[in-house]
Amino acid sequence: MLRSDFTSGPIAGSTKVYRDGVPFRRVNLSNGDHFDLYDTSGPYTDADAVLDLNKGLSPRKDVVRDRGTQLQRARNGEVTGEMAFIAAREGASPDLVRDEVARGRAVIPANHNHPESEPMIIGKAFAVKVNANIGNSALTSSISEEVDKMVWATRWGADTIMDLSTGRDIHLTREWILRNSPVPVGTVPIYQALEKVNGDPTELTWECYRDTVIEQCEQGVDYMTVHAGVLLRHVPLAAKRVTGIVSRGGSIMAAWCLAHRQESFLYSHFAELCEILQRYDVTFSLGDGLRPGSIADANDAAQFAELRTLGELTKIAKSHGVQVMIEGPGHVPMHKIVENVRLEEELCDEVPFYTLGPLTTDIAPAYDHITSAIGAAMIAQAGTAMLCYVTPKEHLGLPNRKDVKDGVIAYKIAAHAADLAKGHPRAQERDDALSRARFEFRWLDQFALSLDPDTAREFHDETLPAEPAKTAHFCSMCGPKFCSMRITQDLLT
Amino acid sequence: MLRSDFTSGPIAGSTKVYRDGVPFRRVNLSNGDHFDLYDTSGPYTDADAVLDLNKGLSPRKDVVRDRGTQLQRARNGEVTGEMAFIAAREGASPDLVRDEVARGRAVIPANHNHPESEPMIIGKAFAVKVNANIGNSALTSSISEEVDKMVWATRWGADTIMDLSTGRDIHLTREWILRNSPVPVGTVPIYQALEKVNGDPTELTWECYRDTVIEQCEQGVDYMTVHAGVLLRHVPLAAKRVTGIVSRGGSIMAAWCLAHRQESFLYSHFAELCEILQRYDVTFSLGDGLRPGSIADANDAAQFAELRTLGELTKIAKSHGVQVMIEGPGHVPMHKIVENVRLEEELCDEVPFYTLGPLTTDIAPAYDHITSAIGAAMIAQAGTAMLCYVTPKEHLGLPNRKDVKDGVIAYKIAAHAADLAKGHPRAQERDDALSRARFEFRWLDQFALSLDPDTAREFHDETLPAEPAKTAHFCSMCGPKFCSMRITQDLLT
Numbered sequence: 001m002l003r004s005d006f007t008s009g010p011i012a013g014s015t016k017v018y019r020d021g022v023p024f025r026r027v028n029l030s031n032g033d034h035f036d037l038y039d040t041s042g043p044y045t046d047a048d049a050v051l052d053l054n055k056g057l058s059p060r061k062d063v064v065r066d067r068g069t070q071l072q073r074a075r076n077g078e079v080t081g082e083m084a085f086i087a088a089r090e091g092a093s094p095d096l097v098r099d100e101v102a103r104g105r106a107v108i109p110a111n112h113n114h115p116e117s118e119p120m121i122i123g124k125a126f127a128v129k130v131n132a133n134i135g136n137s138a139l140t141s142s143i144s145e146e147v148d149k150m151v152w153a154t155r156w157g158a159d160t161i162m163d164l165s166t167g168r169d170i171h172l173t174r175e176w177i178l179r180n181s182p183v184p185v186g187t188v189p190i191y192q193a194l195e196k197v198n199g200d201p202t203e204l205t206w207e208c209y210r211d212t213v214i215e216q217c218e219q220g221v222d223y224m225t226v227h228a229g230v231l232l233r234h235v236p237l238a239a240k241r242v243t244g245i246v247s248r249g250g251s252i253m254a255a256w257c258l259a260h261r262q263e264s265f266l267y268s269h270f271a272e273l274c275e276i277l278q279r280y281d282v283t284f285s286l287g288d289g290l291r292p293g294s295i296a297d298a299n300d301a302a303q304f305a306e307l308r309t310l311g312e313l314t315k316i317a318k319s320h321g322v323q324v325m326i327e328g329p330g331h332v333p334m335h336k337i338v339e340n341v342r343l344e345e346e347l348c349d350e351v352p353f354y355t356l357g358p359l360t361t362d363i364a365p366a367y368d369h370i371t372s373a374i375g376a377a378m379i380a381q382a383g384t385a386m387l388c389y390v391t392p393k394e395h396l397g398l399p400n401r402k403d404v405k406d407g408v409i410a411y412k413i414a415a416h417a418a419d420l421a422k423g424h425p426r427a428q429e430r431d432d433a434l435s436r437a438r439f440e441f442r443w444l445d446q447f448a449l450s451l452d453p454d455t456a457r458e459f460h461d462e463t464l465p466a467e468p469a470k471t472a473h474f475c476s477m478c479g480p481k482f483c484s485m486r487i488t489q490d491l492l493t
Numbered sequence: 494m495l496r497s498d499f500t501s502g503p504i505a506g507s508t509k510v511y512r513d514g515v516p517f518r519r520v521n522l523s524n525g526d527h528f529d530l531y532d533t534s535g536p537y538t539d540a541d542a543v544l545d546l547n548k549g550l551s552p553r554k555d556v557v558r559d560r561g562t563q564l565q566r567a568r569n570g571e572v573t574g575e576m577a578f579i580a581a582r583e584g585a586s587p588d589l590v591r592d593e594v595a596r597g598r599a600v601i602p603a604n605h606n607h608p609e610s611e612p613m614i615i616g617k618a619f620a621v622k623v624n625a626n627i628g629n630s631a632l633t634s635s636i637s638e639e640v641d642k643m644v645w646a647t648r649w650g651a652d653t654i655m656d657l658s659t660g661r662d663i664h665l666t667r668e669w670i671l672r673n674s675p676v677p678v679g680t681v682p683i684y685q686a687l688e689k690v691n692g693d694p695t696e697l698t699w700e701c702y703r704d705t706v707i708e709q710c711e712q713g714v715d716y717m718t719v720h721a722g723v724l725l726r727h728v729p730l731a732a733k734r735v736t737g738i739v740s741r742g743g744s745i746m747a748a749w750c751l752a753h754r755q756e757s758f759l760y761s762h763f764a765e766l767c768e769i770l771q772r773y774d775v776t777f778s779l780g781d782g783l784r785p786g787s788i789a790d791a792n793d794a795a796q797f798a799e800l801r802t803l804g805e806l807t808k809i810a811k812s813h814g815v816q817v818m819i820e821g822p823g824h825v826p827m828h829k830i831v832e833n834v835r836l837e838e839e840l841c842d843e844v845p846f847y848t849l850g851p852l853t854t855d856i857a858p859a860y861d862h863i864t865s866a867i868g869a870a871m872i873a874q875a876g877t878a879m880l881c882y883v884t885p886k887e888h889l890g891l892p893n894r895k896d897v898k899d900g901v902i903a904y905k906i907a908a909h910a911a912d913l914a915k916g917h918p919r920a921q922e923r924d925d926a927l928s929r930a931r932f933e934f935r936w937l938d939q940f941a942l943s944l945d946p947d948t949a950r951e952f953h954d955e956t957l958p959a960e961p962a963k964t965a966h967f968c969s970m971c972g973p974k975f976c977s978m979r980i981t982q983d984l985l986t
Contacts (some may be wrong), residue, residue, distance in 0.1 A: 014804045027710055055865075199974035242928050243928050245978075245984075249976055251980035257580065293928070293978075295925070300839075334914035360906075361924055362927050363924055364943060364945070365949040366943070367903070370863055370902075371867070373865050373867060374866060374871075374906070376505060381827050393952055395970075397957060409860055411853060413853075417853035417854045421828040428788060432788070434858075438888065444856060452761055455859040460889045464632075469784060479659060481631065482659045482687075484744035485739060487744035489737065
């Protein structure tokens with residue numbers, strides 16, 4: 001039995017609404033207006049929802065299982081139910097959604113066997129998305145804790161979840177996450193495969209890996225990280241690095257290749273893998289097993305050699321009708337960020353780029369949500385479609401609930417800053433609505449429109465807890481006489 | 494009497510050293526090496542220092558009071574004591590320091606009457622600097638609390654402090670901050686002037702302002718924000734903005750101009766002001782009274798009209814031998830950031846740019862240290878010399894001690910990320926040293942080399958508190974079997 005002490009109910013100042021079945025977070029403003037926001041939180045923020053983690057969420061009813069992938073259907077000119085849903089959610093035209101998917105510039109991770117998930121799209125023509133990694137390790141956490149982190153992360157805006165569990169009960173943990181997740185779920189199947197061979201990378205086989213992938217496809221995993229670009233000949237390129245290979249999957253495959261003096265089974269069996277993923281419409285997330293783990297190693301020969309291989313594999317995946325995105329770094333100083341996007345677009349046919357940060361410096365462990373939010377905003381501005389969050393615990397330990405929220409909020413900031421810079425049609429409306437509320441001293445509206453109404457209010461309450469302060473024309477920062485907005489209002493009105 | 498419960502003693506894993514009288518934070522590594530870091534914390538992190546807030550710090554002995562400003566002396570070809578100190582601190586040549594000051598591209602804020610401060614430089618050829626705002630408001634805080642924030646902010650790397658007090662005891666608060674501050678102190682004199690006329694902007698006079706400036710020069714303030722660029726004709730340009738005028742000084746001067754239908758006394762008496770500041774070598778920080786307070790208002794006519802006026806004033810200040818820097822925004826979306834730097838350089842003769850963030854989105858109150866660290870890193874990469882921090886409390890209340898630290902660390906990250914991107918000679922050495930420690934599982938070295946060793950260790954301790962874990966070849970994030978670095982080390986060594 002899962003514990004049932006997860007957080008539910010509406011975000012403060014908002015209610016859940018459905019417009020033609022598509023969910024939004026509706027902020028109800030004190031001036032009578034309302035403002036609808038993209039909402040990733042599923043039924044958990046619906047005051048009327050009946051929630052039972054041990055039963056899972058209700059499945060969508062209109063899942064089409066027998067006509068291939070979203071990519072194949074888009075190529076055939078079809079606007080699927082998922083595409084229509086996404087168009088309404090994004091405020092984009094259904095044709096744009098279909099066309100971007102057909103070109104491979106966007107993906108819709110939606111395993112036929114994960115009908116609990118609400119359709120969403122990852123592509124640079126749409127709002128920048130954020131993924132939150134959860135999952136236990138051998139040293140800490142439980143199934144209930146990880147399911148709770150999933151609910152918590154989506155509450156604050158995670159667009160997808162990756163379950164990176166490597167500890168006990170990998171299958172069961174994933175099962176409960178999938179059955180309760182309103183967003184697509186990604187995994188790295190090599191982790192579970194490694195557990196099956198008791199943690200010795202050299203004991204891995206294609207058969208063991210394949211069976212693990214099928215098991216996870218059957219469960220409903222929506223996208224899978226596959227480190228098929230780490231080739232035998234790439235490994236020596238990483239030997240002189242400051243931090244070697246920092247991807248878990250990358251290091252596992254490098255160990256296998258070196259031990260067997262053989263090409264990676266992920267690479268040699270890639271076409272077979274495509275056939276499996278195609279059957280379920282599982283999206284490839286081609287992993288960057290050789291991503292840089294330090295500023296010193298950014299944009300080096302090992303990293304870009306792998307990216308070239310990922311370009312080859314992209315073409316193969318697409319020829320099988322499988323959706324595909326490419327994972328990117330990692331640790332990259334600011335002046336080397338844009339090159340990553342340009343090369344990915346050039347080598348990988350503009351399929352969606354999905355980057356981990358990047359961290360723009362190595363010197364701030366405990367604050368890597370910030371070192372990396374800087375890089376994430378910049379790489380998203382340059383065209384990255386989804387950002388994998390980094391929490392304050394990165395490099396130090398497994399993130400807890402607080403870390404998950406801190407990571408998600410930092411990345412929603414980065415994603416939104418990029419949407420603004422890219423001129424995404426709806427992005428600035430929210431900034432303007434919040435700033436108008438701020439200028440008009442509608443404090444509660446300001447909180448409600450923010451990414452984290454609870455903390456905004458809590459901070460204001462610290463010095464001015466009384467209710468009248470929520471309409472006062474000043475705060476404790478400047479006091480009444482020095483409030484510039486109050487002075488300006490007196491002047492200009 | 495000031496309370497004496499401030500934090501002192503060395504940063505964890507470091508000791509204070511002086512090389513030819515110049516202080517450094519020496520990180521003592523477990524492999525016998527050491528690594529010296531730029532150190533803003535003054536005697537407070539010196540284990541041997543005798544500290545008494547009620548007596549103040551010992552003054553430097555070699556302050557030259559009778560030969561004008563650093564700018565004038567640089568123009569005369571002199572390498573001052575301050576310049577030599579700075580050259581050693583920055584790892585730059587003394588000639589470069591002198592030449593940049595002589596050109597006006599760098600400033601050394603060092604009031605003759607603030608000999609407690611250790612010389613530092615602000616200019617784009619040098620490491621990017623960070624300012625921390627402190628100071629009480631009418632609603633909260635005390636002198637002891639603000640002095641404590643000063644010590645605390647410089648401990649974590651604040652290069653200068655601004656005392657923005659607007660509440661009780663403005664003069665006395667500043668006195669205790671100055672006498673105990675190892676870094677330059679900036680102020681906004683109009684705040685105290687306004688207190689003298691009981692908070693009514695229309696009652697301000699040039700004489701009241703001038704006397705306040707002289708009072709603060711005598712005390713030892715190193716740089717002063719002067720909103721002399723807000724002209725009568727600029728005010729209507731701000732009328733249609735989403736957030737009007739958000740600078741306190743800007744709104745005060747706009748109120749004065751409109752009430753009197755007269756040009757700002759700061760502008761009309763600017764030459765007189767130059768003569769006063771020149772006598773003490775106080776640096777102008779020409780304030781951006783019309784900076785944008787929201788994404789909607791960024792880079793608008795009001796903002797750039799003022800910047801043009803600041804360009805005029807820059808030339809006047811320099812002709813009087815007064816050092817000058819220019820303050821910048823504010824709230825700016827990423828794609829509009831670089832234009833700010835280019836225009837400032839063009840209009841203001843490349844004098845140092847000193848920006849508040851900018852925040853790259855308005856939608857995250859309670860996280861504006863992050864929304865703005867993104868903008869700060871980018872604007873510093875483009876050439877901004879000093880970044881004014883923003884704390885999590887921005888827009889919500891007066892920052893407390895925790896907020897001050899969070900703000901400083903976020904901005905040290907932004908500044909360092911920019912130093913890396915600009916190829917500052919010493920910047921990457923630190924990243925490399927930390928990453929090597931990380932790869933070699935020298936956990937304590939990794940913590941000691943970081944911006945915040947206390948929190949890095951605390952986060953690691955959360956899941957693995959035992960001492961042997963500090964040399965273990967894994968952490969709780971991945972556990973022993975899944976540690977990529979452990980696997981790589983086994984592979985490549």
